Amino acid sequence: MSETYDLIVIGGGSAGLVAAGGAGILGARVALIEKRALGGDCLYTGCVPSKTLIRSAKFASDVKRASEFGFEISDFKFQNGSFASISNRVQSVIKTIEARDAPEVFEKMGVRVIFGTPRFVNPNEIEIMLKDSGEIKNLKAKRFCIATGSSPLVPPIEGLKEAGFITNEEVFELKDLPERLVVLGGGAIGAELGQAFQRLGAKVTLVEMAERILSKEDEEISALMTEIFRTEGVEILAETKAVKVRKSEKGEKVLTIEKGEKTREILCDEILVAVGRKPNTHGLDLEKAGVKFDDKQIFTNERLQTSAKHIYAAGDVTAHFQFTHTADYEAQIVLQNCFLFYPFTRKIDFRVVPWATFTEPEVARVGLTEREAREKFGKIKTIKAAFDENDRAHAEGETAGFAKIILHKKKIVGASIVGLRAGELIHEFVLAMRHNLSLADLNKAIHVYPTLSKITQAVGTKQTLENLKSPFTQKWFAGYLKFWR
Template identity: 35%
Template sequence: MKSYDVAVIGSGPGGYVGAIRCAQLGLKTAIIEKYATLGGTCLNVGCIPSKALLDSSHHFEDAVKHFEEHGIDIPGEVKVNLEKMISRKQEVVDQTTGGIDFLMKKNNIDVYHGMGSFKDATHITIEGDETTEIEAKNSIIATGSKPASLPFIDIDKERIITSTEALKLKEVPKHLIIIGGGVIGLELGQVYRRLGAEVTIVEYMDRIIPTMDSGLSKELNKVFKKAKFSIAVSHKVKSVERKGDEVIVKAENKKGEDVEFKGDYCLVSVGRKPYTDGLNAEAAGVKLDDRGRVEVNEHLQTNVKNIYAIGDVVKGAMLAHKAEEEGVFVAETIAGQKPHIDYNLIPGVVYTWPEVASVGKTEEQLKEEGIEYKSGQFPMRALGRSRASMDTDGFVKILADKKTDEILGVHMIGARAADLIAEAVVAMEYRASAEDVARMSHAHPTYTEAVKEAALAATEDRALHV
């Protein structure tokens, strides 16, 4: 039987990054993955493939709607080759997951393919092509999450589907009904709307992206309406039924009236739930909470001192980059270091176009907490760079403490917001004031100038270009 300092169960972003950091710190490390490829949900059926389709569909939409305006004439009709688009997506996935294989070899990490389950707190059984048992001084549970559903919905993976099936459809839906107006539903909805599908979003809350700042939600709603999405908020779904190639979704609106939606596909996108099936956590004595998450303390340590858990399987936002930070945190903790994570400064991103990104407190949270703040906002349409690229939707908003001027939250929607948010994270990590950011030189013309201008707006309303 092989023995390891650390065994990582699950090879998603949290698991594989945690394994690499363990190896870097001189710990003998193994990683266990039940699927044939490494990378977990994010690389195989999540972040990476969805971005590949978003980029491909964005190119198509530009060709159809904007090339002529840019002085680019395309003879003949621009058509979608969905099979090729899906194939390219898979090539991106294969290349990315292959990169993880390389990193495991480079760092001398032993890879086991099969279902990993605890025999006890220091022994793990791996059921693959053959049964293997390993010993581990420490274990990291990084088993991630899977799509959640509603108890009355029968997901047949053909017409009533999850995000996994939505990434490999054989045809563009005529009418795609999406249950859930969060990140996954909006991103995949935009892919298929660009390709010609009619798209209806049915959301239980009173707005789309309900966990983000309400200003972002309002602006993205405006953009989606302009793109002819149907958006039904404050609707409680009561049933989803398939009749042949038709799906019927029945819901109740805020007035208590029954509403019916009919389409040829229904994407159930109501979030994700922790995945611990087959882990046999009880054999190791590891406790789960009432929502199926692994219980951990502030060191991400379970009630069993040599077993840790990270990523989607523990409390907090289900984000790949949060899992990565936690993977590094646990590796360094096991190695005797004293790492730190500020969960308030882990950004959230929606990869629609325009992109939406946020870090820190929302206005709603600051009001709820009774914190006095000031707000500075700058529209993307006022930037020369935005006009040059025809990406004029959106804004950057900076919230700063009214007394100290420290930046408390940054919320943006616009071109490349997913990249721009990193500037806000750096500023807030170093507890910068709005004045600090306002006095930094930003290259012209760039989208980042909107961050400087929003900081100026938050500092005595000094924005220069509005």
């Protein structure tokens, strides 16, 4: 006989944990189904391990810059086993954070945690092959939330599978540093890991099909990061297509690339594929549930309902924004909509979604880029403040970058930052856009000196100075001074 729940959540990643945990705390009868371990991609193969690896890479970079800070360190290099030690530290950080997502934590919230492989039998019932025993268990529910996440997309390159490659799912388990690494994809994952491995001692070649790396970001930011990467030794091949891979007689991987009519072969020890993500829908038998999907996403409406209205989807599997913070946000929407009725349900609102790429310097953005804003509004205004004008940036020895704010009729419609701690600094503009605050409003807040956040005030000050220098203001104040004197 099938067990019946108020809500069954399929997938124990970021979205699934938020949805299941929230429902359990509210007192709902909820089951959480996960194939492997709670925590998902972010914990095991994404955000956590990548930022931990990046921290080690930054340390290596800082040591090489020791003389800039008054130290002399000679002959700095990796010893035998150094990269294995870095990988061990990555796994150690994962283990520390893993405890927060332990099954017992969610069981105390009232969640039934079941490990196994689920599939829909009909729109109201799933069948689970239990992970430990292989037994089949059937569960029914009034509502479902599909939060199965995404997996690396592997491009159909001739010989790639035969020659071998790694993705973000294997890279953090490496025990030996590849001497020559080719990264396919110049987006966030490719850029972060490419720079990190170059700093750790690999010779990195980054291959990107688009005209520039970080193509979703402001063009000035892409140009600056390209310059920085090349200065650090990363070879960047934009507008370049990987067409074939083979193994040499020596066991090396030989990648054939194509740019226009020219071809070239690159010898490497490893190929890291970072060209995008695909939804984890295989094996769910969504057709039996009446859920529409394709190879890119599960389709949802503004309330995150699928084509079967009692079945919701959240996180990477929807392909809206594949970030942990948006997965959390979507899960909150699902939680509210599962248990409440109109007018207390909510629609998703992606107008103000920030993100960051944790290269060095960091890149962060919310809203529109300059090009997007011009295409949408026509007449806009941009205001920039450079980190070179920030006193704390000079003290830190990190003056590369700038903040660029996009205004349409005095309203902030976009903000892009490239610089030290950009991922932290972007939130002031997120708040401003969310609550329709102007630069003048932000400038009224007293910012601690000397901090990097003074760059926010610097942007506002630039706008204020422009306004004070306008012919109208100058003329008006000149007249006022005559009266005042």
